[in-house]
Amino acid sequence: MEYNSWVPLLPEQASSFAGQVDLLYFYLILVSIAFAIPIGVGIFYFMIRYRERERFASTEGIHGSIVLETTWSIIPFLVSMTIFLGGAYVFFNQYTIPKDGMEIYVVGKQWMWKIQHSTGQREINELHIPVNTTIKLTMTTEDVIHDFYVPAFRTKADIVPGRYSYLWFKPTKPGKYHLFCAEYCGLNHSGMGGWVYVMEQKDFDNWLAGNTSGQTPVEMGKDLFYNKLGCASCHAGGPAQRGAKLEGIYGKEVKLTGGGTVIADDNYIRESILTPTAKIVDGYQPIMPTFKGQVTDEQLNGLVAYIKSLSGVTGSSTTVSTTSAPAANTASNSASPAQASNANTPRRADRGSNSQGSNPKAPGPTRRP
Amino acid sequence: MQNAEALNIDHFERPKKNYLNNGTTLKSWLLTKDHKRIAIMYLITVSLFFMTGGIYAATIRLELLTPASDLLNTNTYNKVFTAHGILMIFFFLIPAIPAVLGNFFLPIMIGAKDLALPRINLLSLYIYWLAGGFAIWALLQGGVDTGWTFYVPYSTTFSNTYVLAVGLAVFINGFSSILTGLNFIVTVHTMRAPGMTWFRLPLFVWSHYAVSLVMVLGTPVIAITVLLLALERFAHIGIFDPAIGGDPILFQHMFWFYSHPAVYIMILPGMGVVSELIPNFARKKIFGYEFVAFSSIAIAVFGFLVWGHHLFVSGQSIYAGMVFSFLTMVVAVPSAIKMFNWTATLYKGSISYETPMLYGLGFMGLFFIGGMTGLILGALGLDVHLTDTYFVVAHFHYVMVGGQVIAYLGGLHYWWPKMTGKMYSEFWGRISAMLVFVGFNLTFFPQFILGFMGMPRRYAAYPPEFQVLNIFSTAGASVLGIGLVMPVLYLGHSLLYGRNAGDNPWMLPGLEWRTSSPPPTENFETTPIVTWEAYDFGEDSGLDFEEARRRELAPVI
Numbered sequence: 023m024e025y026n027s028w029v030p031l032l033p034e035q036a037s038s039f040a041g042q043v044d045l046l047y048f049y050l051i052l053v054s055i056a057f058a059i060p061i062g063v064g065i066f067y068f069m070i071r072y073r074e075r076e077r078f079a080s081t082e083g084i085h086g087s088i089v090l091e092t093t094w095s096i097i098p099f100l101v102s103m104t105i106f107l108g109g110a111y112v113f114f115n116q117y118t119i120p121k122d123g124m125e126i127y128v129v130g131k132q133w134m135w136k137i138q139h140s141t142g143q144r145e146i147n148e149l150h151i152p153v154n155t156t157i158k159l160t161m162t163t164e165d166v167i168h169d170f171y172v173p174a175f176r177t178k179a180d181i182v183p184g185r186y187s188y189l190w191f192k193p194t195k196p197g198k199y200h201l202f203c204a205e206y207c208g209l210n211h212s213g214m215g216g217w218v219y220v221m222e223q224k225d226f227d228n229w230l231a232g233n234t235s236g237q238t239p240v241e242m243g244k245d246l247f248y249n250k251l252g253c254a255s256c257h258a259g260g261p262a263q264r265g266a267k268l269e270g271i272y273g274k275e276v277k278l279t280g281g282g283t284v285i286a287d288d289n290y291i292r293e294s295i296l297t298p299t300a301k302i303v304d305g306y307q308p309i310m311p312t313f314k315g316q317v318t319d320e321q322l323n324g325l326v327a328y329i330k331s332l333s334g335v336t337g338s339s340t341t342v343s344t345t346s347a348p349a350a351n352t353a354s355n356s357a358s359p360a361q362a363s364n365a366n367t368p369r370r371a372d373r374g375s376n377s378q379g380s381n382p383k384a385p386g387p388t389r390r391p
Numbered sequence: 392m393q394n395a396e397a398l399n400i401d402h403f404e405r406p407k408k409n410y411l412n413n414g415t416t417l418k419s420w421l422l423t424k425d426h427k428r429i430a431i432m433y434l435i436t437v438s439l440f441f442m443t444g445g446i447y448a449a450t451i452r453l454e455l456l457t458p459a460s461d462l463l464n465t466n467t468y469n470k471v472f473t474a475h476g477i478l479m480i481f482f483f484l485i486p487a488i489p490a491v492l493g494n495f496f497l498p499i500m501i502g503a504k505d506l507a508l509p510r511i512n513l514l515s516l517y518i519y520w521l522a523g524g525f526a527i528w529a530l531l532q533g534g535v536d537t538g539w540t541f542y543v544p545y546s547t548t549f550s551n552t553y554v555l556a557v558g559l560a561v562f563i564n565g566f567s568s569i570l571t572g573l574n575f576i577v578t579v580h581t582m583r584a585p586g587m588t589w590f591r592l593p594l595f596v597w598s599h600y601a602v603s604l605v606m607v608l609g610t611p612v613i614a615i616t617v618l619l620l621a622l623e624r625f626a627h628i629g630i631f632d633p634a635i636g637g638d639p640i641l642f643q644h645m646f647w648f649y650s651h652p653a654v655y656i657m658i659l660p661g662m663g664v665v666s667e668l669i670p671n672f673a674r675k676k677i678f679g680y681e682f683v684a685f686s687s688i689a690i691a692v693f694g695f696l697v698w699g700h701h702l703f704v705s706g707q708s709i710y711a712g713m714v715f716s717f718l719t720m721v722v723a724v725p726s727a728i729k730m731f732n733w734t735a736t737l738y739k740g741s742i743s744y745e746t747p748m749l750y751g752l753g754f755m756g757l758f759f760i761g762g763m764t765g766l767i768l769g770a771l772g773l774d775v776h777l778t779d780t781y782f783v784v785a786h787f788h789y790v791m792v793g794g795q796v797i798a799y800l801g802g803l804h805y806w807w808p809k810m811t812g813k814m815y816s817e818f819w820g821r822i823s824a825m826l827v828f829v830g831f832n833l834t835f836f837p838q839f840i841l842g843f844m845g846m847p848r849r850y851a852a853y854p855p856e857f858q859v860l861n862i863f864s865t866a867g868a869s870v871l872g873i874g875l876v877m878p879v880l881y882l883g884h885s886l887l888y889g890r891n892a893g894d895n896p897w898m899l900p901g902l903e904w905r906t907s908s909p910p911p912t913e914n915f916e917t918t919p920i921v922t923w924e925a926y927d928f929g930e931d932s933g934l935d936f937e938e939a940r941r942r943e944l945a946p947v948i
Contacts, residue, residue: 050763057727061734065734081740
C-alpha cells in the first residue's frame, strides 16, 4: 500500500459490501450533524442571549413541555430505528455465507495465520485470492481467540477455539490490503498480521501454477483416513463395518442413539473426531477412541474435507450454514460429559511443532515461570 | 427557612465546629462514621489511582508516537494497557462520583444527618482499600497482560501473569460497590428530611438511586464470573476453555452482562452532576424534571438488556445480534431526552460561566459525540468493521473521560467550596477546564479516523500510515495531561491560601448550600424542612438575593 503524506479518512473499498458499510457510515454522520445543529445552535444562542446580566438574578420557573418531550423522544426513536434497520441489512449481507464460492481454510495460532487453499497451496500471513470471486473462509484456531480482519473488505469475525468460524467476502479491486488480528491474543498480538493480495484471475492462475507443492485438503484427509490414522479399518469396508457409514452423510440429518438427530455439518464431524462419544449414531457402539491431541487443526480440516467429498461435496460448493450454526453446536459441545473426562489428556498437544518455541505456555498447563 | 436566614446573616463567620476539625487524630479519621470524612478518604484514594492510571496512559501514548514497538517491548505494552484499564475502570471511574461526591452530598442534599448505614459505609471504604492493595501488589509483582476484559481461554490457560491476584482484587472491589449502592438505596428511601418528597429530590440523587440499582443487581455477576475464571485457571475445571469442555462465549456473555451495565455505573452519576450544574448556573429550574429523573431509571433498566452488542462478531447468532442492536438503539433515547432537556434549561436563564459550568457545558459536547458514536457502533453492519479498532477506543473514552471524568471534575469544582470552605482561583480553574476540553478532543478525535481506517486496538506496533494521526493523539494527550495536573496545584493551593468561600458563594437553593462550609459533623444545626422544589430560584426558595448582591459589592475582608 502506498504511503500517503496526507491523512486519508477511509480505507480502500475493496469488497462487494464495503460500499454499503461506508454508505451507512455517511448516513450516521449525517444524522449526527442533523442532531448537532439544533442542540449546538440552541446551546450557543442561549449561552449568549441569556448570559448573566445581573448577579443572582431570579428567573421564571418553566416546568417543561409535554409536547416538546414527546417530540424529542419520538424523533430520536424513529431515527434510531432507521439506523437499526440499515445496520441489520448490511450485517445480514456480511454474515450470511453464500452457498457457492472458493473455499479456503484458515488456521490462526499465536501469532500467525496459516492459510490453506483447496487446491493444496499453503501460505503463512499472506492470502492470495482472485478478484470478483466469492471467497469463503473456514477458520479455526489452535489456541486462543483470534479475529480475521481485513479493513479494506469491511468485515471481520472472531475465531473461537473449539469450533469453526466462517467469513466470506467478494473482493472487487485488485491490490494489497492489510490483514489484522483484531482480537487481543497475547504477547505478539500486534505482529499477527499480514497481507491479502487480490489479483486478476490470470495473475492468480499464474500464482497457483507456481505454488503447487503439497496435497489438497481432500488428498491429505484421504491419506490420513486410509494410512496414517487408520479410520478406514472401521469406517470403510461395506456392510460389516463397525463404524458409522460416512458416504453421503454430509449435510444430512443423522439419527442418534437415545433419540434425537443432528445435522452432519463441519462442526459435527469435527466433534465426532475429537469427542466421539458426544453423539453416537443410532445402531453403533460407542467404541471409537478420541483423536484429540493426535491430529492438528490442519489435519482435521483435511479429514473434514475428505468426509465431505464422500458425499460429493467438494471444497468449492459446500453447504455451510449461517453463522448461527456454530453457536448451536458449541452449546451441545459444552454439555457433553465426555469432554470433561478428557481433561487429563495433555493439553494443546495438537499444536504444530514450530509453535512450541514461540508460545511460553505450550504445551502443559503450568502457569508460573 | 430559618436555615436560609441564618446562612444569609452569618456569611463570613466560620462555625467553630465542622466535620474537618471535629477530631484531628488518625484514629478519628480511620474509625469515623461520618460520610463526609469517608468521602474525603475516598477522594484521596481515587485521586491516587487516577494519577497512577494516568501515568500508564501517558506511557501508552508515548509508545504509540512511533509505529514500531520501541519504547516498550510488546510484553510490557500489553501489561501497561491492561493496568491502565483495570485501575481506571475498577478503581477510579466506578467509585469516583458515587463514593466521593455521592457519599459526601447525597445525605446533605436530602437533609439527612448521615447515610442510613454509616458503619457499612466505612466497611465499603476498607473493602475498596483492600482490593486496591491487592491490585497494586499484583502490579508490583509483574502485572497482568489479559486486557481488562480477561477474555478466555487466554486468561485461564495461556497467560503467564498474575491473573488470579488481579481477579481477586476485582472480586473484592465488587463488594465495596454493592455496599455503597445498598447504602444509597436505603438512605434515599428512609432518610429524606420532612418535605423532601421524591419529586423534590435533586436530580443528582435520582441518578445515584438509578446507579445504585445497577450496582446492587449487576456487580454480583462479575463476582461470579471472576470466581468461575479462577476455578478454571486454578483447578482446571472446564467452564470456559473448550479444550476441557467449556465455552469461551459463555464467558463473554457473563462478563458483559455486568460490564455493560457498569458502563452506565460510570456515566449515570456524571449525568447527575451535570443535571445539577446546568440548572444551577443557569439559575433556572431544570426543564422537564420528571423526564430527566425517569430517563435515569430507564437507562438503568435498559442497560441490563444490551450486553450482547459486545458480541456481534464473536459467533453469536445473527438474530441475537439483531435483538441486541435493536435494544441498543432504544437505550439511546433516554440519553437523547437528557441532552434536549439540558439544552432547553438554558432557555431564559441567567447563565454565568464559572469553572463548574464550563465543565458542565463541555460534558454536553463530549457526551453528544460519545453517544452518537455509540449509535454508530450499535449499528450491526458498521460494528463488524469497527469493533476492536481505535473507533471503539475513541468512543468509550468520549463517554468515560468526556462524560464521567469531566463531570467528576465539574462536580469537584462545584462542591469544593462546600467541602473545604475555601475558594480556588477561578482564573486557573477556567484555564484548566478549557485545556482539558481542547486536549481531550485532540487526543481522542483522531482515534475515530484511525479506527475507521482499520487500526486495531491493543496494538503495540502499527503500520506506518497510521503515524500522523497517532502523533496528533499523543500531542493532545500532553495538553490533556497539563490540564489535569493543574487542578491538583490550584486546589491544593486553595486549601492553604484560598479565601473563605462562605456558605453559599453562588446563592443556590440546594440543601447543601443551606448549611455552613465546611458542614458540621451532623450536617445541619437543625433538621431542615423543605418547602421548595428542586432548583427553585423564585420567592419560595427563601434566599435573600438582594442581600447577597449587596454583600458581593462590599469589599472582601
